[in-house]
Amino acid sequence: MDNEQIRALLKKYNSGKCTEEEMLWIEKSFFEFNEQDIELSYKKLEGLKKQTYSHLPKPTTKFNGLRILISAATAAAIIAIAIYIFLPHTPNNTAASLNLAEHILAKGNVAQIKLSNGKTIQLDESKNEITINASSIAYADGTKIEIANDVLEQTISTPRGGEYQIVLSDGTKVWLNAATVLQYPTSFREQAKRSVRLVSGEAYFEVAKDKKHPFIVNTSGQTLTVLGTHFNIKAYQSEVKTTLLEGAVKINSASQSDSIRLKPGEQSLAVGNKFQKRNADIDLEMAWKNGRMKFRNATLQSMLPEVERWYNIQIEYEGKTPDIHLTGGISRKSSLATLLKLLQMSGVNFTLNERQGIKTLTIKS
Incomplete structure (x- = not known):
């Protein structure tokens, strides 16, 4: 497979004209390549190109409905070479944007807790989990922060680019994604129901079993x-998406006019007072919890809000939004440049600028 064939296949994919086998091959290649957590650079890609071309098998693969025979490792290398092909012709303004993006990383373990008595606690960024007790907040290493007995409720929040884990007083574990706000009682004792509120954002729950005390998550x-049970709730916008991994859940609309039950592997979408149910792509939905950012056949407008939240940037569009669908994945520890290089390979034009401390990614038509 030569450079022109790679170009043609990628363009065919972005235009939606690939066969099913071609599409599966490209998507598997993207994920295989990005799981390696490789920081892209011209030097590395040039070396990779020299190494892989000497080991590539002679073209025995036909894409017209025949089974793809190229190995995952070779496919990953071909995708890397495809990136190499696109990058050498980088315009100066794009090169400047990529240079700036190299220094844009997520904040990591950043969160704060606001107590009902008005006190605010900034959590330790060198740690990633806290446990809530009746009279204290404890880190996994045993370090404790004492709290007053009159604190009945708490609110934990993460900023853009931040994440944290919390163990509630009943043993329920919650993973908080970026830009998330969760309210909960200091203790569930003497309460018939264990009720919390996901004010906004995204959280994954592993609920401690207690048949006598139902666990309730309220959103807008x-x-x-x-x-x-184990489930994920995403409530960044007016739509609320719930994905069930284990157990069973019942969901009621805020107006009580509609309800739905989910089984493992199913997902509900709350739009207004109605629910829609569909099968979930668990790997994609839980990628954030596992330290990945993944997308499959996603439009720019559907994937970039996550990029905006995680890297704490603003995104705007200049002209018509490019009508392309993207598949890929990167480590959430990667710089923004890693993601922008994938966009560049797919033919997306952009600039990244910083003014008065605000970084803005402009997508161009």
């Missing part, structure tokens, strides 16, 4: 009730 658009 729905109320979810469980006894003990």
